[in-house]
Amino acid sequence: QVKLVQSGAELKKPGSSVKVSCKASGGIFSNHGITWVRQAPGQGLEWVGEIFPIFDTTQYAQRFQGRVTITADKSTSTAYMELSSLISEDTAMYYCARDLCGGSSCQWFDPWGQGTLVTVSS
Amino acid sequence: EIVLTQSPATLSLSPGERATLSCRASQSVSSYLAWYQQKPGQAPRLLIYDTSNRATGIPVRFSGGGSGTDFTLTISSLEPEDFAVYYCQQRSNWPLTFGGGTKVEIK
Numbered sequence: 586q587v588k589l590v591q592s593g594a595e596l597k598k599p600g601s602s603v604k605v606s607c608k609a610s611g612g613i614f615s616n617h618g619i620t621w622v623r624q625a626p627g628q629g630l631e632w633v634g635e636i637f638p639i640f641d642t643t644q645y646a647q648r649f650q651g652r653v654t655i656t657a658d659k660s661t662s663t664a665y666m667e668l669s670s671l672i673s674e675d676t677a678m679y680y681c682a683r684d685l686c687g688g689s690s691c692q693w694f695d696p697w698g699q700g701t702l703v704t705v706s707s
Numbered sequence: 708e709i710v711l712t713q714s715p716a717t718l719s720l721s722p723g724e725r726a727t728l729s730c731r732a733s734q735s736v737s738s739y740l741a742w743y744q745q746k747p748g749q750a751p752r753l754l755i756y757d758t759s760n761r762a763t764g765i766p767v768r769f770s771g772g773g774s775g776t777d778f779t780l781t782i783s784s785l786e787p788e789d790f791a792v793y794y795c796q797q798r799s800n801w802p803l804t805f806g807g808g809t810k811v812e813i814k
Binding site for chain 2: 682694
């Protein structure tokens with residue numbers, strides 16, 4: 586049974602960067618894409634980007650291009666999302682989730698990590 | 708970007724009643740639509756993918772249908788644990804997008 590465990594809550598100042606980790610246990614890490622989705626307080630879900638470790642390729646939502654970097658360390662089965670030039674509007678819960686399909690991407694997501702709250706405040 | 712519009716925003720029903728949730732896409736997404744359930748303080752959970760396929764462990768009272776631009780999630784008989792927020796998601800075009808959610812609350 587695959588489980589995703591994310592790093593703890595972060596408090597960051599505007600203009601700084603944050604790096605959130607997502608460690609997978611169970612299953613074959615490299616075979617499945619890992620996507621990142623965020624949820625502002627009381628709001629809906631917003632796709633940030635994804636990585637396919639087996640191909641070392643990434644896709645990012647255009648609105649985050651240039652500010653987000655998603656990486657994966659296959660040796661530790663851990664994915665990372667780094668977001669730079671933080672503003673207050675980046676305050677949100679950030680979730681990682683695994684692509685349902687192995688070997689190829691189907692972009693349905695299950696399971697999800699528990700979420701990491703990133704708060705941006707001066 | 709494909710916009711997904713969910714309706715109603717809130718659905719007030721009693722346990723045992725049937726719930727029908729709608730998701731409308733701004734352009735065709737073929738059958739590339741999924742539904743997720745999110746309970747307070749929890750991460751979303753995949754319920755349905757490719758319009759009508761139930762994810763592993765999802766009860767048969769959850770069913771999905773539709774195609775093109777109009778989709779529905781039906782819960783045949785609401786159980787107490789089904790009161791939550793439901794989101795649709797499309798994977799037809801980049802970027803992946805989610806609907807704004809429908810909250811199913813106890814009447």
